[in-house]
Amino acid sequence: MTNVLSLLVVIPIAGLIPLFFFRRDERAAKQVAITTTLVELVVSLWMLTQFQPGEAGFQLVERLDWLPSLGISYLVGVDGISVLLVPMTTLLTFISVLYSSGGAIKTRIVEYMTAFLLLEVGMVGVFIALDLFLFYIFFELMLVPMYLIIGIWGGPRRIYATLKFVIFTLAGSLLMLVGIVAVYIASADASGSRTLSLPELIELRNRFPADFQFWVFLAFALAFAIKMPMVPFHTWLPDAHVEAPTAGSIVLAGVLLKAGGYGFLRFGLPLFPLGVQAWLPVLIVLSVIAILYGAIVSAVQKDLKKLVAYSSVAHMGFVTLGIFVLNLQGGVGAVLQMLNHGFVTGALFLFVGIQYEKTHRRMIADLGGLANMWPLFTAFFGVFVLASLGLPGLNGFVGEFLVLLGTFAFSGAPPLGGLFWGPLAAIGVILAAVYLLWMFQRVMYGPVREAYRALPDLSRLEVACALPLLLLTVLLGVLPQPFIAYIEPSLDRVIRLATDPSFIVVASK
Amino acid sequence: MTGADLAAVYPEIVVTAVAMIVLVADAILDRRRAAFALPIITIAGLIVALAAVFYVVPAAQYFRGFVTIDAFTSFFRAVFIILAIFAAAVSPAYLARRGVPAGEYYAIICFSTVGAMTIALSSDLITLFIGLETMTIPIYVLAGIQRTDRFANEAAIKYFLLGAFSSALLLYGFVWLYGVTKATDFVTIANLLAAQGIANGPTIVALAQTNTKRMLAYSSIAHTGYILAAVAAASAGPSATAAVLFYVFAYGLMNLGAFACLLYFDLEGTRGASLEELNGFGRRQPLGALAFAIFLVSLTGIPPTIGFVAKFVVIQPVLDAGLAWLAVVIALNAVLAAFYYLRVVVHMYMYEADEKLPRLVTGRGLSVSLGIASFAVILFGILPNSIYQWALEAAQPLVR
Secondary structure, three states, X not given: OOOHXXXXXXXXXXXXXXXXXXXXXXXXXXXXXXXXXXXXXXXXHHHHHHOOOOOOOOEEEEEEEEEHHHOEEEEXXXXXXXXXXXXXXXXXXXXXXXXXXXXXXXXXXXXXXXXXXHHHHHHHHHHHXXXXXXXXXXXXXXXXXXXXXXXXXXXXXXXXXXXXXXXXXXXXXXXXXXXXXXXXXXXXXXOOOOOOEHHHHHHOHHHOOHHHHHHHHHHHHHHHHHHOOOOOOOOHHHHHXXXXXXXXXHHHHHHHHHHHHHHHHHHHHHXXXXXXXXHHHXXXXXXXXXXHHHHHHHHOOOEHHHHHHHHHHHHHHHHHHHHHOOOHHHHHHHXXXXXXXXXXXXXXXXXXXXXXXXXXXXXXXXXXXXXXXXXXXXXXXXXXXXXXXXXXXXXXXXXXXXXXXXXXXXXXXXXXXXXXXXXXXXXXXXXXXXXXXHHHHHHHOOOOOHHHOOOOOOOHHHHHHHHHHXXXXXXXXXXXXXXXXXXXXHHHHHHHHHHOOOOOOOOOO | OOHHHHHHOHHHHHHHHHHHHHHHHHHHOOHHHHXXXXXXXXXHHHHHHHHHHOOOOOOEEEHHHOEEEOHHHHHHHHHHHHHHHHHHHHXXXXXXXXXXXXXXXXXXXXXXXXXXXXXXXXXXXXXXXXXXXXXXXXXXXXXXXXXXXXXXXXXXXXXHHHHHHHHHHHHHHHHHHHHHHOOOEHHHHHHHHHHOOOOOHHHHHHHHHHHHHHHOOOOOHHHHHHHHHHHHOHHHOHHHHHHHHHHHHHHHHHHHHHHHHHHHHOOOOOOOOOHHHHXXXXXXXXXHHHHHHHHHHHHHOOOOOHHHHHXXXXXXHHHXXXXXXXXXXXXXXXXHXXXXXXXXXXXXXXXXXXXXXXOOOOOHHHHHHHHHHHHHHHHHHHOOHHXXXXXXXXXXXXXX
8 A cells, every 4th residue: 555654644633533532531542642653653664664675766655736726735755764764753652652641641631642643743744745845834733732742741940941942943944934935936947837846846956046055055954953953053952851741852852853854864955955065064063063062061960851951962963963974874874873862862761751750859969879779770771871872782883883984084175074073073972971871870879868769660661661762772783784774775865966966866756 | 787787796785784684683672582683693694695705797897897806806705704704603692791782783793894895896996995984984883882881982982083094094095096097997097007107016906905904903913014025025926916815814714713712701890811811721611722722823823724824825925026035034023923922822721720710701602613713724724725726816807
């Protein structure tokens, strides 16, 4: 069946209908949400089996006339870059919903589950949309549910945090909207017909002059840079993460941040090669700053959750660095790093949340000696911390290693080449080991505190939530080649489109 | 005047008749029955009028060139009638509480609607002016219909003075146009002005838009700004006018909906809802709050709502006309707008209700109307093609 991608959009929406009728029954609402996200996960894995790895172009493409008077169509499809991000999204959503239904969320369950299902529509849609208009709709559709999730079920400063999140994100995305319309107008051919379909736009991108690309790429880049977030647009992130409920943090870090990096790869690089070249020095410098600054700021955090949040800034720095060195190793590393960060940081936020549910403390100074009481917790948390700092054998290493490899090979025009930026970025890996291990030591080891002595280890539900992430972390670390085989051909095409403005792929559809 | 002329203005005739019937029924029925029957008569009559809009009359000029019927006319007639139906549907409980005479109220809505529709079908300065006055004079009355309320009286007087003043200015402009061109019909005026090298399209569009601006006079200036941005981009051709039309439709739908949501809070002793009164609304009235949130998200311009599509179709001609800076201003302004619209959502969903808050007012008419309107905001946000197509067709005759 070729409608599997539309099915992925429809399933969460269909889940809203029983949710509406069970709006007075919290137990039923939880079951509906769990079932819906589980079905979505299964369908997304089935989609993965339908996909032919080794081909560069878009697959499972569906097209419907949607706004014929504007020349806009409903166009979805996946390639090697997006095909793995979709199951990652559905898995993290399922885990979030499962964890939330175990008692972490106590008020307004029905509204909460509604927000999560809507969020899932937006998140999955972002990774499969191939029409810029459709992409924008899904991109913004992620905004309102997350705004509610932070604002209603968040911590004490949730309202400040959620408004900041929305205003930052909207400022970027509305400029992108102007950019999208500009692309739409520039796409006009002799007969005046216009399009926002990505495959068609790639074919006719030679109509975009250099100064047009300079400005329009800037509009897109601002939206993605805020979403990622890149330094200096990252200030909303620590606030949002600290105030968000655990499940909100998991999908925020795991999926929403990826929309930025994905946007660069999917739209920024192929459509505006000249714009990318013009902004390349800035983007590389900002990426390296993010890696170093994120690591240093993480090291001095007193709040456990804020530490994980700032570590995301550093990890996203690796993603953007890998993208903008514009070679195959760097790009593949960036996509792997997006997946790894989704699993690992999602898991770290899960464990910070579990820990907080038990101790009601998040300040590192208030914690300590947890390892003595919680062997299971320690084992899981330890693996994810090691993965996050890039230990060989776990997934974090593969992504960061490839990004560094790509950076060293980078021979671009900017003031200094890859041999300058590579070692600087490598320092970031060392710093990550410093702040993560130091945090792990202070939280897990040391004398046991009396107040925490009676607290139970991981429950069965919590293990069930963490286990799939653990398996993937090890699998991606030991056996990355099958995943790389999915990513490589499509990424190669994107890199060629970005580095050679005259390179034209005649789209299959 | 021929039969064809009369057939051309069937919808206006029906709405006028509805107003008369309402007045007569009000005199015959006692107070309780009237409160029940009048909104039903009004809505039923307006639905008949809406059907009459789609009774196809050949697009042409009627009444010796004083009236033009085309897609543009039909578009606006339908918009005005739908808005009037909505206003009539949400009002009964409000009227009862405030002791507003129902017969006069519904008649005024109908008369004012006829005025607005007349503006839409005018192809001559004289028809335009008659329509304008027919629309605004009932609204002056409406503003002061609560005779015992000092604030309402003040508002009515202010509105009347301001309205009379701008009518006089507009009339002065008409006279000036007549002096220059020795004609009162739009086509002749446009042709002569074009011949004299004065901008043609924008003048006529701006004239035609006088009514929309006034219709939106009570609404936020930002949204009028978007419409004006599209007007300023008139050199981009039909898509600019279509954007104006689409925006007016979208804005009417979502703004009226948002205002109607405030009816939940309308109680004796309060004048409009303060933000604190909205605290915990999401819990006290989940579906009402959901509808309100949808209208606010749409006003902000976030998909998948009609407000987003409206923003998209406005930015398009603005960029087409080469006004990139204006598009960026629109985008940044929307961020500011997001701040104040979303603050309302914050109060509804993220603060708990205070114990002392006044009771909410509920009514079936209100709930059903809000349900339909909020559903429409999302439906046309996802499937805007038919409306945009219609707006695009309606825009054709304007750009001669």
